[in-house]
Amino acid sequence: MQLKNLDFLLEKCKSAPRMTLAVACPQGDDILEAVVDAAREGVVDPVLVGNRSRSEAIAEELGLDLSGIAFVDEPNDALAAEKAVKMVSSGEAHLLMKGNVKTAVLLKAVLNKEWGLRSGSLLSHLFLFQVPRMPGVIGMSDGGMTMYPDLPTKVGIVENAVWAYHRIGVECPKIAALAAVEVVNPDMQATLDAAALAQMNRRGQIKGCLIDGPLALDNAVSAEAARIKGIDSPVAGEADMLLVPSIEAGNFVGKVMMYMSGGKGAGVILGARRPIVLTSRFDNAETKRLSIAFGAVLSMS
Amino acid sequence: MEQLRSLTALLDYAKRIGAEKGPRKVAIALAEDAGVLEAIEAARKEGFAFGILVGNGDKIKAEADKAGIDLANYEVVDERRGEAQVGLTAVQLVSSGKADIFMKGMIHTNYFLKALLNKEIGLRTGKTISHCYFHEVKGYDRIFFIADAAFNMYPDLKTKADILANTVGLARSFGVECPKAAVLAAVEVVNPDMPATLDAAAITQMNRRGQIKNCLVDGPFALDNAVSEESARHKGIVSEVAGKADILLVPNIDAGNMMVKALVYFSENKTAGLILGASAPVVLTSRSDTIEAKTLSIAAAVALSVFKG
Numbered sequence: 238m239q240l241k242n243l244d245f246l247l248e249k250c251k252s253a254p255r256m257t258l259a260v261a262c263p264q265g266d267d268i269l270e271a272v273v274d275a276a277r278e279g280v281v282d283p284v285l286v287g288n289r290s291r292s293e294a295i296a297e298e299l300g301l302d303l304s305g306i307a308f309v310d311e312p313n314d315a316l317a318a319e320k321a322v323k324m325v326s327s328g329e330a331h332l333l334m335k336g337n338v339k340t341a342v343l344l345k346a347v348l349n350k351e352w353g354l355r356s357g358s359l360l361s362h363l364f365l366f367q368v369p370r371m372p373g374v375i376g377m378s379d380g381g382m383t384m385y386p387d388l389p390t391k392v393g394i395v396e397n398a399v400w401a402y403h404r405i406g407v408e409c410p411k412i413a414a415l416a417a418v419e420v421v422n423p424d425m426q427a428t429l430d431a432a433a434l435a436q437m438n439r440r441g442q443i444k445g446c447l448i449d450g451p452l453a454l455d456n457a458v459s460a461e462a463a464r465i466k467g468i469d470s471p472v473a474g475e476a477d478m479l480l481v482p483s484i485e486a487g488n489f490v491g492k493v494m495m496y497m498s499g500g501k502g503a504g505v506i507l508g509a510r511r512p513i514v515l516t517s518r519f520d521n522a523e524t525k526r527l528s529i530a531f532g533a534v535l536s537m538s
Numbered sequence: 539m540e541q542l543r544s545l546t547a548l549l550d551y552a553k554r555i556g557a558e559k560g561p562r563k564v565a566i567a568l569a570e571d572a573g574v575l576e577a578i579e580a581a582r583k584e585g586f587a588f589g590i591l592v593g594n595g596d597k598i599k600a601e602a603d604k605a606g607i608d609l610a611n612y613e614v615v616d617e618r619r620g621e622a623q624v625g626l627t628a629v630q631l632v633s634s635g636k637a638d639i640f641m642k643g644m645i646h647t648n649y650f651l652k653a654l655l656n657k658e659i660g661l662r663t664g665k666t667i668s669h670c671y672f673h674e675v676k677g678y679d680r681i682f683f684i685a686d687a688a689f690n691m692y693p694d695l696k697t698k699a700d701i702l703a704n705t706v707g708l709a710r711s712f713g714v715e716c717p718k719a720a721v722l723a724a725v726e727v728v729n730p731d732m733p734a735t736l737d738a739a740a741i742t743q744m745n746r747r748g749q750i751k752n753c754l755v756d757g758p759f760a761l762d763n764a765v766s767e768e769s770a771r772h773k774g775i776v777s778e779v780a781g782k783a784d785i786l787l788v789p790n791i792d793a794g795n796m797m798v799k800a801l802v803y804f805s806e807n808k809t810a811g812l813i814l815g816a817s818a819p820v821v822l823t824s825r826s827d828t829i830e831a832k833t834l835s836i837a838a839a840v841a842l843s844v845f846k847g
Contacts, residue, residue, distance in 0.1 A: 368804045381724065384732065417691075417795035425691065427792050454799035455826065465826040482792050485734055488724040489788070489797035492761040496769070497675055498804035519762065519769055 238373025239407050239477055243365060243503055246530035250280045256533040258514070259330035261321035262287040262314055265337030266295055267518040271525035273301045280530050284330055286321040288312045314338045318346040325511050326352055331536040334514040334529065347509055354509040359383070359393040362515065363401055364504035365531065366494045375458065376478035377487060380504060384484040388430050391480060392443060395434065397507035398478055399446045404535050413457035413476035414450025415486070419468055421451060427482035434480070447471055454479065454490070503527035511536055541713040542681060545674045545808045545834050548712065549584065552837035555844055556586030562840045564821070565590045565637035567628035567653065568621060568645035570597040572605040577832030579607050586840045590637050592628040594618050621645050625653030632818045633659050639839040641821035654816060661816035666690070666700035668814050669822070670708050671798050672838065676806035678765070683709050683717070683785045687794030689813065695737050698787065699750055702741065704814035705785050706753045708838070711845030720764035720783035721757025726775060728758065734789035741787070753785070754778055761786070761797070810834035812842065819843050
């Protein structure tokens with residue numbers, strides 16, 4: 238846990254030149270609230286691309302002030318997604334945010350071969366969590382872009398995360414490949430993949446990080462639990478990021494942190510040429526602001 | 539009985555059972571460990587458990603001395619023929635009726651389970667054996683029962699139904715008369731590409747058709763819809779279980795284990811666990827569990843041992 242808290246994301250946004258955020262389809266109360274908040278706090282300069290009249294109606298209802306925020310009126314969702322993506326791929330904006338548009342519609346635009354944001358990497362979701370009981374920030378990936386990743390996909394997920402950690406100043410993130418147990422069990426695929434990832438890291442096939450696994454979650458985040466189990470590992474008890482084996486596992490861990498442990502966090506989609514901010518309508522305001530800031534910091538050159 | 543809404547209430551309930559019916563007898567396989575002895579000593583002092591300590595008598599004595607525990611309050615069964623035999627000797631105390639609860643001490647889990655499942659002197663009933671963690675979490679007015687995050691690795695539909703039935707029994711022994719069970723997945727809609735959602739739908743229907751009784755089941759749910767009424771309302775989910783779940787049925791050991799450990803390490807909580815489905819309650823704790831967690835597990839075994847179904 239080399240990062241002690243997430244506030245540096247906001248500080249960096251406020252002190253560095255402002256990044257421009259293209260929001261595809263902002264016409265949703267939670268999205269507009271988040272974007273207006275981020276603009277007011279000086280986190281980013283938003284450009285809203287979507288249904289202007291509906292956005293203005295929602296803003297009026299919620300008492301949100303849209304004055305001074307650039308707006309490109311495009312009532313059609315697919316076309317709004319296209320325009321927002323093109324703003325980012327042309328360099329007019331620095332990063333993208335998913336608004337009130339179906340994920341599939343937005344990703345289709347992102348992955349367009351001519352004007353999209355493809356980079357050749359797979360897309361993955363990285364979430365950084367901060368919970369009161371933990372001494373530092375814990376990342377988790379993949380947050381559900383791939384439901385049941387195989388080994389090569391897990392390698393891609395790790396590479397995306399390592400890129401992001403390097404951008405936020407963590408030179409060698411410690412990554413725990415999680416399973417239900419800390420020993421290799423031929424009947425448990427997650428433990429086999431974890432062992433393979435650890436060895437690939439040792440052989441230099443995955444660079445810029447320190448991977449160990451399989452680790453159970455307790456061994457990954459608690460040095461005491463690792464000690465009791467007799468696990469000798471530089472990652473145990475100090476993990477910066479948890480690599481989860483399935484969408485269910487990631488979902489449960491994330492929701493325990495956000496709903497049952499008083500947590501906050503910051504999440505983005507990685508692997509496109511520019512980061513994509515993705516918030517859930519249930520994220521609290523701070524998490525939404527931090528997610529936008531996380532995307533903005535990753536976009537800085 | 540009144541519904542137990544916290545693990546402190548569970549402890550009080552176990553004390554009441556001890557006062558009314560006398561302490562339950564706990565056979566501990568390989569009791570050569572100060573931590574295990576401290577847990578049973580705490581339960582003894584509360585009046586709800588009496589320990590029968592199986593293992594090398596000299597080593598048990600040494601560990602008891604280390605923990606400042608007087609063995610005059612215990613029965614020691616000196617068994618030095620190896621871990622496999624320690625397991626069998628301890629389990630036979632339970633199957634023969636000399637003890638009420640089977641508990642793992644320092645014995646390796648494999649030997650413990652072999653003894654538990656032994657066809658002649660074990661505690662098999664033909665039912666599926668499953669594990670249940672139960673948690674008290676700050677901010678919630680009830681105990682969460684999570685199954686199976688430890689024993690059945692990748693249960694199929696039938697096994698999930700059995701796990702649920704075992705867990706319902708435990709919840710009912712805690713006074714939750716008709717527990718609400720949420721079958722968890724990553725999403726709350728049925729998705730043909732996500733097997734957990736299909737199983738959840740099937741288990742829900744099995745409950746509606748009376749194939750799974752004494753509980754109210756709904757699923758699939760994402761964890762937030764199961765525990766937060768507000769989140770369920772936002773998603774437009776109409777369900778008597780949404781936001782009010784007592785039981786969280788997880789799809790596999792990976793997801794369940796990570797969820798339980800996230801609760802233990804990230805939230806403000808108390809946690810304990812039991813093995814269910816055997817002919818007597820079985821306490822299987824991990825070395826890294828706190829003494830409090832071990833004592834709470836014994837208290838739960840005591841509650842289950844007097845439950846008549």
